[in-house]
Amino acid sequence: NAGVTQTPKFRVLKTGQSMTLLCAQDMNHEYMYWYRQDPGMGLRLIHYSVGEGTTAKGEVPDGYNVSRLKKQNFLLGLESAAPSQTSVYFCASSRDSDPTGSPLHFGNGTRLTVT
Amino acid sequence: KQEVTQIPAALSVPEGENLVLNCSFTDSAIYNLQWFRQDPGKGLTSLLLIQSSQREQTSGRLNASLDKSSGRSTLYIAASQPGDSATYLCAVFNNAGNMLTFGGGTRLMVKP
Numbered sequence: 130n131a132g133v134t135q136t137p138k139f140r141v142l143k144t145g146q147s148m149t150l151l152c153a154q155d156m157n158h159e160y161m162y163w164y165r166q167d168p169g170m171g172l173r174l175i176h177y178s179v180g181e182g183t184t185a186k187g188e189v190p191d192g193y194n195v196s197r198l199k200k201q202n203f204l205l206g207l208e209s210a211a212p213s214q215t216s217v218y219f220c221a222s223s224r225d226s227d228p229t230g231s232p233l234h235f236g237n238g239t240r241l242t243v244t
Numbered sequence: 245k246q247e248v249t250q251i252p253a254a255l256s257v258p259e260g261e262n263l264v265l266n267c268s269f270t271d272s273a274i275y276n277l278q279w280f281r282q283d284p285g286k287g288l289t290s291l292l293l294i295q296s297s298q299r300e301q302t303s304g305r306l307n308a309s310l311d312k313s314s315g316r317s318t319l320y321i322a323a324s325q326p327g328d329s330a331t332y333l334c335a336v337f338n339n340a341g342n343m344l345t346f347g348g349g350t351r352l353m354v355k356p
Contacts, residue, residue, distance in 0.1 A: 133287070162343075169348050169349075170251060170348050171248060171333060171335070171345070171346025171347050171348050171349060172288075172344075172346040174343050174344075179345065187343060219287055219288070221287070221288075222265070225321070227275070229275075229276055229293065229295065232290045233288070233344070235288045235289070237285065237286050238285070238286070238287060
């Protein structure tokens with residue numbers, strides 16, 4: 130049981146380049162999330178999805194796009210990378226939105242550097 | 245807008261000490277509060293979850309308390325061990341909306 134898998138683990142981009150981060154979960158979870166974590170700051174929600182084919186904006190969505198074409202996959206895209214997007218990106222999934230009976234499962238993160 | 249603050253940002257203690265990590269939040273209309281552990285290069289693992297109607301939760305050497313009216317939570321770690329070294333984050337789930345708001349974390353080092 131792999132849980133939540135993120136690829137790639139590391140990536141270096143030049144300003145203006147594009148890339149896609151992939152998140153895959155094998156727990157049949159409805160909810161999936163993309164967070165970014167910056168030094169000294171907590172995780173901030175970028176986008177999330179409440180089911181296949183749906184996406185919604187989180188706290189810091191600008192500069193990112195997402196897609197949830199299949200229930201098990203949640204893709205995060207950067208169309209034109211900027212140095213301010215240097216961060217560690219975490220994907221998470223849960224059965225539903227309430228953490229009480231549906232804890233979040235996190236991937237191990239993708240460390241992205243934009244030069 | 246909910247804001248979550250954790251103090252201190254970093255803490256170093258000798259093995260065996262009891263310690264307290266603090267978490268404060270600005271909006272008391274929360275549904276629940278969680279404490280997470282994050283090891284270097286890894287994702288977050290949930291440690292304890294306290295419902296808004298509860299005062300505390302315990303798991304082994306960990307005890308989390310919640311004072312919703314004052315906007316505070318503490319994580320008490322008894323008899324700390326080097327294996328407890330990690331970053332600890334708290335997060336609140338508000339009554340409105342369906343997202344967690346995280347604090348910045350406390351980086352704990354327990355020295356042998």
